[in-house]
Amino acid sequence: MHTLNLGILAHIDAGKTSLTERLLYAAGVIDEIGSVDDGSTQTDSMALERQRGITIKSAVVSFAIDDMTVNLIDTPGHPDFIAEVERVLSVLDGAVLVISAVEGVQPQTRVLMRTLQRLRIPTLVFVNKIDRRGAQYERVLRSIAEKLTPAVVPMGSAEGLGSRGACFTPYAAGDGDFASRLVDLLADHDDAFMAAFVEDEKALSYGRLRAELAAKTHQALVHPVFFGSAITGAGVDSLMAGIRELLPAVEGDADGPVSGTVFKVERGPAGEKIAYARMFSGTVRTRDLLRFGEDDEGKVTAVSVFDRGSAVRRASLTGGQIGRLWGLAGIRIGDVIGTPRASAAQRGHFAPPTLETVVVPCRRADRGALYAALTQLAEQDPLINLRQDEIRQEVAVSLYGEVQKEVIQATLANEFGVDVTFRETTTICIERLVGTGAAVEIIDKDPNPFLATVGLRVEPAPINTGVEFRLGIELGSLPFAFIKAVEETVRQTLRQGIHGWQVPDCTVTLTRSGYWPRQSHAHAVFDKSMSSTAGDFRNLTPLVLMDALRQAGTRVYEPMHRFLLDIPADTFGAVLPVLARLRAVPQAPVMRGSSYLLEGDIPAARVHDLEQQLPTLTSGEGVLECAFDHYQPVQDTIPTRPRTDHNPLSRKEYLLHVVRRV
Template sequence: MPRKTLNLGILAHVDAGKTTLTERLLYAAGVIDTVGTVDAGTTRTDTLALERQRGITIKSAVVSFEIAGTTVNLIDTPGHPDFIAEVERVLSLLDGAVLVISAVEGVQPQTRVLMRALRRLRVPTLLFVNKIDRAGADAGRVLEAIRGRLTTAIIPMGTTDEPGTRAARFRPYGFDDPAFRTALTEGLAERDDSLLAAYVENELAVTDGRLRADLAAQTRRSLVHPVFLGSAITGEGVAALMTGLAELLPAEAGDPEGAVSGRVFKIDRGPAGEKIAYVRMFAGTVQLRQRLRIETAGGGDVEAKATGISVPEHGEWVRHSRLVAGEIGRLWGLNGVRIGDTIGQPPPTGGQWRFAPPTMETVVAPVRPADGGALRGALARLAEQDPLINVRADDTGREISVSLYGEVQKEVIQATLATEFGIDVTFHETTIICVERPVDRGEAVEVLNTESNPFHATIGLRVEPGPQDSGIEFRMGVDPQSMPMYVYKNADIFADHMAQYVRRTLREGRFGWQVTDCVVTMIDCSYSLADGPPSRRGPLSTPADFRNLTPIVLMRAIEQAGTVVCEPMLRVSLEIPVWAISAVLTALGRLGAAVKHQSLRGDLTTIEVVAPAARVPDLQRRLPGLTGGEGVLESTLDGYRPVRGEFTTRPRTTVDPRNRERYLLSLTRQGARG
């Protein structure tokens, strides 16, 4: 019989104690003999040198333990906003979560961000108010802050004795406590009409069993959030929390006989440099050496063989012959896989991750020029582990850029390159990532067997502006008989390849930025056969002819159409204390932000604005001072608008096809016609 598995996330604002709680849970479950500490750098899940040095979690880590016959795969996630993408990736995989809140600092800015994400994704969540033994701990104040700033749908599961001292204790409520029974019944009845009716008709008819079952059911549906209190350092309250994990969160056995369905959420490398894919299995079973269909996050299917499997058991990764539904495991042999790829069938939850792509980038340079080649390889490895880190090198290969969320992420990259790869680097000033949009229509054609065209193909392309935020649309506007079917097999395959050539070319427009929001139509096409027609008995056309001619034609059409450089705009949601409204609105006005909506809830107000992405980092830096550290800022991409005034250009990573002589020379050097 398949064992039950609970994939559990631990989330918190920085320094609320989630990594310490992870250690305490492992100790209580008998996985480790001593509790590691963040300060000493001895925790099981913070394995990166920078994590130990700074006392923060950067990469998600998985460790396993048992509670009452259920395997808990505990995922310790980052709390810093620069790593919110790592958090969001994990949230889509969870069966349940524990949100840790400090009994001293209370509900902090990132706590509110994380709770909103958990509620949006309907992840069943328990709250753990930590540090009740610390001076200044005030459980009552924190519970009121939770109701006012997170959610009113909470069920306190106990109280504290002697808070703020090393003797602090968590005293669980019992079902024989009249006050607790009344509060619990009323809280659950708000969302259960049948329980309300039974309670009104005869209070005594509502049994302990009914209350326990309803509490578990509503918790698993993310309707209510039980609150436990304790201290991860002393272990107080952790036993009650573990009981809550087993009884209140959904642990399922999964369907090992179903169609294989899993998702890659993390990529690592082994000692020999081999790729290791972390996979959450939703259904089915993966057997050792089984060939798997992988649907890539960017579209398309590939096949790979699972040459190795390991699963977490009792704090260690153990080699297994299979990975079954409900489990998290590591797979070897999936060399082309990337984060976000689907193994087999798409997961039933869909699980589209919701976070804005990075809008900033910076040039990274090795302190020792001789490290240039090693730096490119190291950055490629880091980009593999985080798909939102995009690495670019200019056409000389000497200037390398990486995309970023924030300054802490830059520090992490710098430290990782130094400690893991032995490469010391410096960074240039951070800049904003723009795009280009066509202004008008442009057309260009290169005809087969003409003096100006060295390729054995005819290509004609038309570029037109598309709807805003529509991306790139490619259309075929030529007769299928003019397409080289002897190479591409059918019209759909040829169209797919041409679309790839077009999109690859549009990565860099007239000013070096990606060209988007356009429609590209193929308006002319012909090919060459050695014994004619339609050619004049020219050499046989090959895919390389179409692939290498496309940039020349398309960039001529882009040049004719013209493009405008557009900067990213962010929709920013600010949650601030009411008393800070005036100062924040003044700052927003100076930054050129347009206020779209404003609402009030208790002592907090929410302001939604649209602002240039280039100005938002300044707002983030100033917000703590404007709000006494109470301000929360969340942002999502809101599209692009034309840059007003001067704009920056971006160095190309490839030779510009508009310089035909240099472009053709680069192809010769690459042996591209071979």
């Protein structure tokens, strides 16, 4: 049986979860359709999801369309939980992008579509809520073509919009206008097809057109559009037929090398880790010793596979399938299982979080419980990026927005019994090197108190290339364990530069090294005072690296968002000075009908202020689309972040903590 791993994506409130319920009902998996408002849906299983009526965690359900098994993944729609969507993208064969027939294309819709196109994920568009008052057909199609992609083709007509009787009628072979639209669209993407059409127009049968449409949809060049209602079921049968015909199902290679990826981790009733994995090839069986991550191994104690609704226990998980694995205690989200795919680039699809806040327990006695709870949450969402300050006994988390903060607070209270508050949300900056710097400290030579010689050179690297560690010493001149200790410490230390911000892009070269070999007294007792250890290199490296950074110099950069503002023309005069106060830099406005379109850059720290002021400034008619775009040098007061390490910028303070002496 073929398998299709399908993602349902949308802006919040477009009806993703309701569509999932309707698909399960139409496939015969459930007997009654659940309600998002009542908290009775299959995929919103968290108590918090049921309370708030939004999807927070991705969820997997399964159903069959003819001979094809569909593993459907319902993802969050709120931009604060975009990290959940990112993790799902790596396991998809295809996607359905849901758009409301009333609200149309919204900011998050555009972000999602751009990402789906960049990753070449075959995508169908489902325009939902045609039964709602204010539903539009032509206007929504026009908006999709203008704001998402012109490579769309409606697959049928919608009648009775705005009423419970609204319906969708798919186009058939006898519809000449539909065939003409297909020819025009397909010809734009295939020269051979265009040549065949020019040579003999009549030779292109309707069956050939549908086959070409499926082929171009598989290549993510064309996006068929369906209309319907998840509530009434209108158009859902046509969408299911489209999923079967137009999206690429796979037949996994069960006998190939084991290769998969983990996109979700949760805890079971007994606290055990459960890994959600998509297998691309091979077979994982119960009691198999499985390799995952960089260098970890674990024995699989149980396997379940998604089949017709929920996951059921099986003896094995094979290529093409999605399942759950037990027994892998050290596994993390994003880990590769077995052999990495040649095309599996491990990089983020969306921007990292740009906000940060300190989590404060309401009861001092809950500090330990808070850290343990946040550690578990970080397993499920690594991008919250725990940052523990042992000096101040504080824990900070990274965020996408204020709603995410509320969810963390409610989750800590409901699931862990820990009540918390938050400090003021701040912006996460970064530091970039200005020039090149070098430093060295010699073994047994003041002021170096460690039995190690370390020389380091730091140089700027191209943006988004990360930290590269190079060897500028002869191979064999330093034991591998000591080299590894230096490299790991370099990467750890660069999380806090001169001003306390991470230094993300640079090249660090180990230029000099030295050590004292292991020595013992006559009675063969190891003498630490005469022998170098990895600890000497770990302790010395931060001092040398910070000296090199000081010599190179760093500049602090703040995150900037690209904004698109659609406002009534008569509010332009009131909005412009507010943008100036918020340090936004708009481009020349574009007049469109009775509104102005403004595009430009705004500091991430000011986005929330703009969101709050916009409704008042525009009488509720302004629409803001905003997404991270780049980092920009800070021009005013340089922001600093309190250090959470032993401050290698101050030798006296550092040595007092590390060796208890100066």
